[in-house]
Amino acid sequence: MVQVFGKKDKSKQPGKTGFVARLRARLNRGDSWLTYDLANLVPGGKIDEDVIDELETRLVMADAGVDTASRVVAGLHKQLARKELKDIDVLMSALRQSLLDMLQPVEQVLKIDSQEGPFVILMVGVNGAGKTTTIGKLARRLLDDGHTVMLAAGDTFRAAAVEQLQVWGERNKVPVVAQQAGADPAAVIFDAYESARSKKIDVLLADTAGRLQNQQGLMDELSKIKRVLQRQCPEAPQEIMLVLDAGLGQNALAQAEKFHAALGLTGITVTKLDGSAKGGILLAIADKLAIPVRFIGIGESADDMQPFVAADYADALLQGSRSATE
Numbered sequence: 001m002v003q004v005f006g007k008k009d010k011s012k013q014p015g016k017t018g019f020v021a022r023l024r025a026r027l028n029r030g031d032s033w034l035t036y037d038l039a040n041l042v043p044g045g046k047i048d049e050d051v052i053d054e055l056e057t058r059l060v061m062a063d064a065g066v067d068t069a070s071r072v073v074a075g076l077h078k079q080l081a082r083k084e085l086k087d088i089d090v091l092m093s094a095l096r097q098s099l100l101d102m103l104q105p106v107e108q109v110l111k112i113d114s115q116e117g118p119f120v121i122l123m124v125g126v127n128g129a130g131k132t133t134t135i136g137k138l139a140r141r142l143l144d145d146g147h148t149v150m151l152a153a154g155d156t157f158r159a160a161a162v163e164q165l166q167v168w169g170e171r172n173k174v175p176v177v178a179q180q181a182g183a184d185p186a187a188v189i190f191d192a193y194e195s196a197r198s199k200k201i202d203v204l205l206a207d208t209a210g211r212l213q214n215q216q217g218l219m220d221e222l223s224k225i226k227r228v229l230q231r232q233c234p235e236a237p238q239e240i241m242l243v244l245d246a247g248l249g250q251n252a253l254a255q256a257e258k259f260h261a262a263l264g265l266t267g268i269t270v271t272k273l274d275g276s277a278k279g280g281i282l283l284a285i286a287d288k289l290a291i292p293v294r295f296i297g298i299g300e301s302a303d304d305m306q307p308f309v310a311a312d313y314a315d316a317l318l319q320g321s322r323s324a325t326e
């Protein structure tokens with residue numbers, strides 16, 4: 001079955017509208033750091049270079065990074081020079097377009113194809129990013145979409161990680177393939193793949209460790225898992241998904257770059273956009289990495305993770321639920 005996973009059909013996503021409202025309310029706690037009090041910075045409503053510079057500074061402060069921030073406003077400077085930015089409304093719609101131009105290319109839903117055997121999603125990311133929680137939320141969505149799911153407890157470094165996954169599996173009646181702590185994760189995931197194939201399971205969600213003695217050790221372990229899977233099926237893992245904590249700001253970008261260089265990521269899920277994160281990191285990911293952003297997370301419940309929709313995200317950046325410009 002080939003299926004677009006998490007497609008943007010609102011009628012099939014009862015939580016979608018509520019999610020957009022929650023995103024606006026939770027991103028930067030409902031304030032729009034980007035446009036907050038901007039009207040007061042434009043005396044007489046006249047747009048000048050200072051206003052655009054202020055927007056650029058705010059983007060940098062919100063984790064977009066210097067290069068990305070300057071790319072977002074580059075078009076605005078040109079429009080100002082052409083005297084096109086007549087008032088704050090025109091400026092806002094030009095800024096929105098600029099955000100969309102950057103974000104839209106990474107809005108790419110995950111397509112599940114299990115015709116030739118299990119579709120493997122290898123979940124990677126450092127401990128605490130929200131990997132296990134994301135596996136649970138993804139499994140829930142897949143089950144709701146009618147897929148069969150199996151979990152592989154590939155984080156054998158921490159016994160608690162295996163237990164966490166087993167509890168989740170029992171609660172949702174999803175099989176979990178696990179071995180004792182310290183087992184070779186590539187062997188666990190190999191066994192899981194064989195089991196999933198013989199049971200004709202649609203999707204295998206493989207957890208991995210987020211912390212080893214050193215970073216090279218972690219990357220070597222993940223590369224080995226990928227190699228072992230590819231020997232079983234050249235296309236596997238069909239998705240290598242990085243789970244990234246938005247609260248890390250620009251460090252999240254550095255983290256993503258390292259995982260991408262070692263593994264070749266095919267998707268990113270950004271979690272914890274409801275915390276202290278300002279959310280500009282999504283712009284940096286789109287601009288610097290161009291890796292599809294599959295889902296964003298704004299809380300702990302299953303409904304708090306939804307497919308990334310660039311327009312909704314740009315709107316939340318521009319107008320929080322308590323935005324002064326609304």
Ligand SMILES: Nc1nc2c(ncn2[C@@H]2O[C@H](COP(=O)(O)OP(=O)(O)OP(=O)(O)O)[C@@H](O)[C@H]2O)c(=O)[nH]1
Binds near residue numbers: 125134
């Ligand atoms: N506020 C908030 N918390 C989240 C989100 N996603 C996950 N969490 C929480 O973050 C914490 C860490 O999540 P885990 O799923 O255990 O993280 P992990 O990456 O698997 O870490 P280990 O289990 O230590 O490997 C948990 O308390 C989650 O409930 C989110 O989008 N928002």
